[in-house]
Amino acid sequence: MTLRSGSSIRIGTRRSTLGALIKSGGAGSVYLLPDDAHSVAKIYHERVDPPSYTDRIEAMLELRPHLPDQVEGGKRYVQIAWPHAVVRDERGRFVGFTMPALDVKSTSELEQVLQERQARAAGLPVGLGAKVTLAANLSAVLAALHAQHHYVVDLKPVNLRFYRASLYIALLDCDGFSIQGQGKRFSAPQVTPDYLAPEFQARKLGPAGEETQDRFALAVVVFQLLNFGIHPYSGRPASDRVPTDIPARIRERHYAYGLRAHRMMTPSPVSAHAAIPLELRQLFDRAFGKDSEERPSAAEWSRALRSYAQPSSGRLVVCARNREHQHYASQPCASCVRADLIAKTARDAKPRPKPNPRPEPLGGRRGARGPVSAVTAAQMAQMQAQLTRMQAQMQAQTAQKVAQAQRSWWSRGSGAPAATGSWSSRMGIAVRVGMAVALPWSFARLAQFVQTLYAQLLPSSGAAALDGWMNAILMTLLGVGFLAACGMFMLVLPRMLKNR
Known part of the structure; x- marks a missing residue:
């Protein structure tokens, strides 16, 4: 028979009734006692075999520790919930024990x-x-x-x-x-x-x-x-x-x-x-x-x-x-x-924000006297602005010189600039390539003209004796002239253009 609130029990020789359930645990449940406000009853669950606790509880009743309740300010403090008496059901079977109400x-x-x-x-x-x-x-x-x-x-x-x-x-x-x-x-x-x-x-x-x-x-x-x-x-x-x-x-x-x-x-x-x-x-x-x-x-x-x-x-x-x-x-x-x-x-564990880098003053870092004054800071800002303008001017001058060095020789007379990668630069290159082809062709035509003129001026009978000698002199002069023209084109002209 399972006991619950309202069930009849025997506490020693006294009959009583289980009151309201206070709590239930793994071994048993604790109930209030309507006729004893200072005590409660712990009733073991049937599944834990209550009779196995009989000798343990009786041994506890025989050897109680000396731990009386403490009273302070009119309130009672129970130090240990030690058993008071054995609880049995109506058939006289052991079912639990009473203890102080805590x-x-x-x-x-x-x-x-x-x-x-x-x-x-x-x-x-x-x-x-x-x-x-x-x-x-x-x-x-x-x-x-x-x-x-x-x-x-x-x-x-x-x-x-x-x-x-x-x-x-x-x-x-x-x-x-x-x-x-x-x-x-x-x-x-x-x-x-x-x-x-x-x-x-x-x-x-x-x-x-x-x-x-x-x-x-x-x-x-x-x-x-x-x-x-x-x-x-x-x-x-x-x-x-x-x-x-x-x-x-x-x-x-x-x-x-x-x-x-x-x-x-x-x-x-x-x-x-x-x-x-x-x-x-x-x-x-x-x-x-x-x-x-x-x-x-x-x-x-x-x-x-x-x-x-x-x-x-x-x-x-x-x-x-x-x-x-x-x-x-x-x-x-x-x-x-x-x-x-x-x-x-x-x-130490909190990450600190990195300080923003400050521009370095022209006169070096600040001394040990503390921060610079407002006037000094303004002067430093003005000097830095001037330095920026000077750097810009130098960059412009450098760019101008580079442009002049790249200007083509045929654009000098008109004063037109020859910027890097412009149409005039590309035109100068084309002219020099054309001259490299035209000069040899021009010297060949000149040699042919001189040879024809020489044949017309001299009679045929006298030309035969002098033919070999004149040809040698003429071809030598033409070769020297051709080499001079090539040297002028390859060496002198580029230097002249670079120096202007």
Whole structure:
């Protein structure tokens, strides 16, 4: 028979009825009790075999931790939801237990307060004083639990809650803890690798190691509370041999925040461990050292942290620069140092605009006396304008000379310019090519004319004797004249045109 709101139950020898459903989880559902405003009933689901929890709950009833409710300002704060009585159905079968009614709505997960940004978004405290108080209260609750040889085992911030108004810790789901019974232990098999001790990363956690596991996980949570949520096994690896995941670093004991530097790991640059007092750093070194037997107990953490959590001790002081910050006496404010470092990193990472290049002054760079005056700047602008005009004039003159050098010889008389690539330049080239053809032809015609004239003037009888001699003289003179004309055309004329 499945129980629901309105079902009849028996609490010890008293009959009662299940009220409204508050919440339902994997193992069971929690209901209000109409006849008891300070208690609720947890009823196990049938699929989880409720009778298997009978011995565990009875062992919890026999060994209660000494954690009385705290009353402040007329309000009651339940620190641990420990079973009060066994609940049975009308047939007398075990179905669950009653426990103190805990105002879950006034609590928050401890995970939310570790990161400052997340804490601010949720309206939670961000100062060191509140976090030290939370660490001290958590240690005190675990010390009371350990005194009865009960252990949380799967201890981590997401499984822990605290009251926002008083900062007291509220432990829920206690029936999942490792419980010490009469000659028998009811273990807790669930663990989280990021909070599991090094010796249990490679082998199974047994009942004999549950207290040392709780001590290790407590030290990790306290370290995160006091150091901006940084995990003690995070940091910067100094070698490629360092694993990248937290469980593997725990297994190989890569703790980078000890009093002695780790040879393969360096701390996170925003860590506040250097500003933590020596006695607390020594506790951390013992907790994360090689000898698990040296780990501080929850009671030892509670005593050490309580002295810092009490305002009257003066061991925590308000920051003079930011009233929202607190820091350890005689130590710098780690929150301010961290904020400055983050701001500097953001400024360095932001790309800066490149300055526009300025024209170089004629007299060189500015001296050490500062910027030039307005008059000097105006004069410099005028000089630069004059320089620009001079450069333009020089360029025009150069272009004019080039044009004159390229002007054809036949255009000189008329004074017409011969620009590069113009029709007159092309015409000059054509004329010179024509002359190269016409001159030889003209000398040939001249030679033919002279020969004809010579034959007409001399009688035929006398010409025969002188014919060979005259021909030789005539051809020599014609050849010399031809060579002179070619030299005039090829050498003298180009020079004359170039010099004009």
